[in-house]
């Protein structure tokens with residue numbers, strides 16, 4: 081182990097941390113590429129739809145990292161809130177209003193209030209118990225879809241979601257949808273990055289790192305975990321709502337434990353707690369899943385293997401690998417010059 | 418009296434780890450708790466700081482009954498502690514360890530506001546406290562990379578940032594070199610002289626305890642077997658027996 085790891089460069093002459101400029105530049109380029117994607121794939125509309133699915137996956141991955149990356153609480157059932165959002169928004173659009181500015185706030189509010197009530201019990205549990213209870217919760221939601229199958233469509237899924245409107249204008253074109261989803265992703269990312277810098281975000285990290293110490297400096301760890309849980313559930317429900325409105329239908333699969341496993345994989349693949357990483361994890365997973373599953377039925381086996389490999393050789397995820405590669409390159413340059 | 422403990426008990430299964438303890442800690446006192454391993458000293462700290470709930474007995478602080486309060490609530494009224502096994506935020510920079518404590522004291526834990534001016538004032542305060550415990554120029558090091566003695570000092574700094582009225586330190590000198598022990602001993606005296614704190618210390622180095630303390634409580638098998646100023650405790654027969662095979666005479 082190194083004796084002293086210098087985290088910030090100011091005031092410490094000679095021990096400069098690698099510059100953040102190339103990193104920022106890469107992010108800006110990627111963000112611009114993402115925003116202009118509809119212009120690059122004009123002759124293959126399917127790619128744009130695939131990209132839209134990837135963006136939805138990225139939002140839900142970000143939502144889980146809000147919880148796990150900030151407070152260390154591990155959820156095995158995050159699909160519960162994704163599915164909640166999808167069904168709530170689907171039902172609202174069919175029975176109440178097709179205006180997205182009505183559906184989304186109502187859905188997120190309903191999910192947040194439900195998460196507040198359920199989370200109040202969940203966050204008192206630690207570690208494994210919490211993880212298992214989140215799984216149980218998602219199974220309950222899953223079962224509820226079948227119990228109320230006359231409203232939810234049961235096994236057939238919720239069909240016939242109407243084309244929605246925004247400010248009274250219909251939103252139907254794949255480009256419009258892509259930009260809408262992408263806009264939500266960028267806004268959520270900005271929000272999550274901002275949170276990290278606030279006193280609340282700092283206190284979350286303290287809880288993640290040493291919950292006991294955090295309590296003894298007066299941090300109400302239960303309340304702060306609950307806030308993270310509600311934020312996380314709210315954003316996941318937003319992703320679910322966008323998904324059903326974009327897709328026009330939803331099946332109970334979105335609430336299946338397998339969906340929860342996938343969301344967790346996005347985060348682990350991208351790097352827990354890195355905020356940006358899970359977005360790339362989700363995008364990489366969605367694209368690979370699509371292409372690999374069309375080649376072989378055994379794709380799940382490969383993913384399982386990849387997952388195990390990542391946890392063993394690169395617990396920091398893709399983002400962690402990129403970060404350490406960059407740090408090593410930068411260090412190499414400095415010693416040579 | 419700053420802290421009053423009355424008939425406090427806590428058992429683990431059949432073991433009475435703390436058994437009917439009554440004592441009090443005076444304002445601005447350096448009050449040591451000694452006793453062999455397993456005497457119940459850490460359990461007593463856990464009861465007083467809210468980590469454990471007592472089975473019986475009452476605790477009051479400055480006249481207010483605080484029995485059964487949570488650690489976060491106790492921290493809020495000025496009861497701080499350090500841990501037998503150093504407890505810090507290892508992956509965060511040294512200065513952030515202390516800043517977390519300051520923000521918490523200022524009631525900012527749920528704040529979504531990011532104010533550069535506030536963060537600057539927190540940074541200044543944190544650096545002050547770090548200088549105070551001898552950690553100047555180490556502000557931006559990852560806390561877990563500090564040497565053992567410095568991690569202990571940081572644990573104390575995190576507690577001090579709460580501006581407590583009383584601080585309970587569980588074996589702050591354990592595993593330290595002679596020189597480091599002197600440094601921490603001096604620090605403890607200064608806490609009382611310059612900050613006006615009451616300090617409760619669990620410590621095995623009896624020579625050090627005799628020199629530092631105003632008052633000593635001796636525990637054995639969960640019970641208080643003697644209490645008084647150092648000179649009286651040194652002559653106590655029960656204490657001599659308890660330490661017959663120990664290093665009490667050292």
Ligand SMILES: Nc1ncnc2c1ncn2[C@@H]1O[C@H](COP(=O)(O)OP(=O)(O)O)[C@@H](O)[C@H]1O
Nearest residue numbers: 429432434452453454455456457458459460461
């Ligand atoms: N959480 C616990 N569960 C069960 N037994 C415990 C627990 N904490 C302490 N004990 C027991 O209580 C007794 C007192 O322990 P402790 O307070 O740590 O003593 P000291 O700090 O004086 O060495 C010991 O016998 C210890 O094994």
Ligand SMILES: [Mg+2]
Nearest residue numbers: 458459460501
């Ligand atoms: Mg102990």
